[in-house]
Amino acid sequence: MSKILILGGDGYLGWPTTMYFSALGHEVHTLDNFSKRKIEFESGITPLVHVRTLNQRVNIWNKNQDNKIKYYSCDLLNHRLIYDILEEVKPETIIHYAEQPSAPYSMMGREACFFTQQNNVMGNLNLLFAMKKNCPDAHLVKLGTMGEYGTPNIDIEEGWIEIEHNGRKDRVLYPKKPGSFYHLSKVHDSHNIEFCCRNWGLRSTDLNQGFVYGLDTKETELDEKLNTSFHYDHIFGTVLNRFVTQAALNESLTIYGKGNQKRGALDIRDTLQCVEIASNNPPKKGEFEVYNQYTEIFSINEIADRVLQAASEMNLNISKKNIPNPRNEMEDHYYNPKNENLKNLGLKEYKLDNEFVKNLISKVTTHKDEVDKNIIYPDVKWSK
Numbered sequence: 001m002s003k004i005l006i007l008g009g010d011g012y013l014g015w016p017t018t019m020y021f022s023a024l025g026h027e028v029h030t031l032d033n034f035s036k037r038k039i040e041f042e043s044g045i046t047p048l049v050h051v052r053t054l055n056q057r058v059n060i061w062n063k064n065q066d067n068k069i070k071y072y073s074c075d076l077l078n079h080r081l082i083y084d085i086l087e088e089v090k091p092e093t094i095i096h097y098a099e100q101p102s103a104p105y106s107m108m109g110r111e112a113c114f115f116t117q118q119n120n121v122m123g124n125l126n127l128l129f130a131m132k133k134n135c136p137d138a139h140l141v142k143l144g145t146m147g148e149y150g151t152p153n154i155d156i157e158e159g160w161i162e163i164e165h166n167g168r169k170d171r172v173l174y175p176k177k178p179g180s181f182y183h184l185s186k187v188h189d190s191h192n193i194e195f196c197c198r199n200w201g202l203r204s205t206d207l208n209q210g211f212v213y214g215l216d217t218k219e220t221e222l223d224e225k226l227n228t229s230f231h232y233d234h235i236f237g238t239v240l241n242r243f244v245t246q247a248a249l250n251e252s253l254t255i256y257g258k259g260n261q262k263r264g265a266l267d268i269r270d271t272l273q274c275v276e277i278a279s280n281n282p283p284k285k286g287e288f289e290v291y292n293q294y295t296e297i298f299s300i301n302e303i304a305d306r307v308l309q310a311a312s313e314m315n316l317n318i319s320k321k322n323i324p325n326p327r328n329e330m331e332d333h334y335y336n337p338k339n340e341n342l343k344n345l346g347l348k349e350y351k352l353d354n355e356f357v358k359n360l361i362s363k364v365t366t367h368k369d370e371v372d373k374n375i376i377y378p379d380v381k382w383s384k
């Protein structure tokens with residue numbers, strides 16, 4: 001069993017990951033700066049179901065465990081604190097989710113853009129310096145995003161590409177064309193991490209993840225007090241979770257633009273599996289590995305059709321509604337990203353099936369009186 005430090009343990013994915021690794025028997029330490037909660041508070045956003053504080057959830061989890069989770073309140077921008085934590089814990093693996101995760105938030109204006117890039121890029125740099133000093137052999141498992149690549153008119157490789165130019169060949173980082181200041185922040189992170197692997201001999205796996213859907217994992221289902229944050233709002237809600245909530249409310253599904261834009265997606269339970277696989281397969285010192293972390297590709301119309309199908313079987317009479325796209329993104333494009341690395345290492349993926357969608361609609365329906373309809377319609381425009 002190993003020592004694992006999870007950064008961003010209060011988040012949608014960070015909290016289920018924290019419990020998952022604890023259940024596997026690892027020594028788990030987790031930290032967060034609670035900046036997402038602050039943005040939620042300032043923007044009047046609440047998740048669907050009340051989410052207890054991180055210390056409350058850790059205490060509830062620890063009550064029934066011999067293997068206790070340890071948590072810290074820590075901002076990665078506080079370099080002294082992260083240096084100290086790495087010196088004290090000496091983790092073998094660091095799983096890094098501690099970033100502002102919303103593309104729309106990052107496009108709200110100068111301050112939100114600066115916050116996103118400072119929090120994400122500088123926080124990640126502090127971590128890299130702290131690793132160099134206090135745990136240079138640790139494996140950094142970093143959550144990146146498929147949105148780093150954008151939608152190029154060529155196949156998307158897993159992080160690296162062989163190119164031939166004027167008769168000479170080289171292997172270089174895959175060229176990126178991200179679609180928001182948030183996605184850009186992850187591009188900067190990838191470059192900084194690769195540089196530190198090459199220069200200082202650190203090791204890292206960058207997981208370029210698609211959008212995640214779902215509400216429950218094996219551990220959150222143990223006790224509703226252990227649930228994670230399910231967002232349906234236009235800032236933090238990912239598209240399938242939003243559509244399911246709209247269906248539960250009997251509202252039409254908000255398709256941005258034509259809805260032909262394609263994205264990679266995965267079940268929240270597969271996020272945990274992928275992160276575990278990555279943790280179990282550290283690269284050699286000095287190496288920067290990249291895995292594309294999604295299980296299926298859908299156009300937005302296809303996702304909406306899945307939700308419509310499930311909803312009609314539940315006698316919900318809803319429809320799709322194309323609304324002007326608030327984002328600047330291609331709506332008709334080639335999309336062929338590779339995702340062989342995690343499959344070759346044993347990923348057994350969940351597929352998005354009708355039963356799953358019906359189940360999710362039912363769960364959301366039990367909380368539908370708590371939904372705030374004012375935070376669903378998008379009001380952040382890329383062009384503003």
Ligand code: USQ
Pocket residue numbers: 101102103104144145146147148183209210211212236237238239240242254255256257259261263264300327329
């Ligand atoms: N979309 C709609 N209607 C909606 C919401 C979204 O048509 O009501 C469309 C968007 O235009 C976009 C697609 O759905 O084309 C995905 O949007 P999203 O909000 O689900 O995902 P995104 O903003 O890209 O960000 C989310 C997470 C982010 C993660 C990323 C992975 O918030 O943290 O990095 O998914 S990826 O999508 O691969 O970039």
